[in-house]
Amino acid sequence: PMHLLFVHADSFAFEWMSEGDPKATETEGRLSECVVVFATVEADDTDRVVSAARAAVESVADQLKTDRPAVYPTTHLSETAASAERAVDVLDTLESALADDYEVLSVPRGWDKRVELVRKGHPHAVQSRRITSDEPVDTARDRDWRVLSPDGHIRPLSAEGAAVSQ
Secondary structure (H helix, E strand, O other): OEEEEEEEEEEEEEEEOOOOOOOOOOOEEEEEEEEEEEEEOEOOOOOOHHHHHHHHHHHHHHHHOOOOEEEEEOOOOOOOEOOHHHHHHHHHHHHHHHHOOOOOEEOOOOOOEEEEEEEOOOOOOEEEEEEOOOOOOOOHHHOOEEEEOOOOOEEEEOOOOOOEOO
C-alpha cells in the first residue's frame, strides 16, 4: 500500500541543493496555507492506487480547507518502497490527476533538498493514510465525531462547518 503523511502547514518551501532528478525543472518552490503530502510508493502498488490516493488527498484537503497540496516523495514511510522510477511514475500520475482542481507543488525527487515547514497547531494538522486500490478511503465525513464538553456532556460534531449539535 501507498503511505501518505499529511501535514497542514502555514508555509512550506524547498530549495534543491544538488543535482538529482533529471526530470526536475524547478530548483525551488514555496506554498503557503497548504497541505504537504509526504508520499511513499511501495513495490507492489499498482496503477489503481492513484485514484484512491487522489481521493485521500481530496478528502484531507477538503477537511483542512485548502486547495494547495505539495507532493513530497519519500522512501522513509515504508520498508518496501518501490524503485525510484516506479515511484516517479506513480507520483507524476497522482500530481497530474490533482492538477485540474488544485494548485499542486511538485517537489523533485532526490536526496539533497533544504526544506522549511511551518506546521499548523491544531489536532488534525498531521494525519496519515495507508492507501490500497481495493479498500475504501478513510474520510473525515464518514466518521462519527463527538465533543466532550467541560460539563461532561458528549455532543455530536458535524464535519461540515465543524458545528456542534446542542
